[in-house]
Amino acid sequence: MGRTRTTTMGLGALLLLLSAAGCYKHTVHSGQGAPAGPVVYDHWEHFWIGGLIGDTRLDLRQLCASEDATVRIRQTFLNGLVTGLTGGIYTPTTVEVRCRTGRSGNLRLDATDMRNLAEHDDLVGWVRAYAPEWLDEVERARADR
Secondary structure, three states: OHHHHHHHHHHHHHHHHHHHOOOEEEEEEEOOOOOOOOEEEEEEEOOEOOOOEOOOOOOHHHHOOOOOEEEEEEEOHHHHHHHHHOOOOEOOEEEEEEEOOOOOOOOOOOHHHHHHHHOOOOHHHHHHHHOHHHHHHHHHHHHHO
């Protein structure tokens, strides 16, 4: 009798855990949207007490040059499992952003533009971080100034 009761309690706990691990999804389109565009952001966002505490702010202008984006906020099975294991105290969600034209715009710079930009000291750090394919041109322009 004791073994049956333990098994029943274990199955009940597992069922409760799985029911707390439900999934949901919200989709928001900015501009024309980009449901099939390349993914530029895909991270867990952290919330507490069943999602009541926490704040996520994304600047779509920084993520998507065109500002045409699709933002998908969802609780995956793994997010739900973590929520269930913590009793709803920690409630992560997964946020994914897709852009129509990817992360970079169609910006064309000629030699004069590069020389003018090269006058700014913080440009090299930005180029190293976000556009390393331009680094040689920027360093040449800085040497010519």
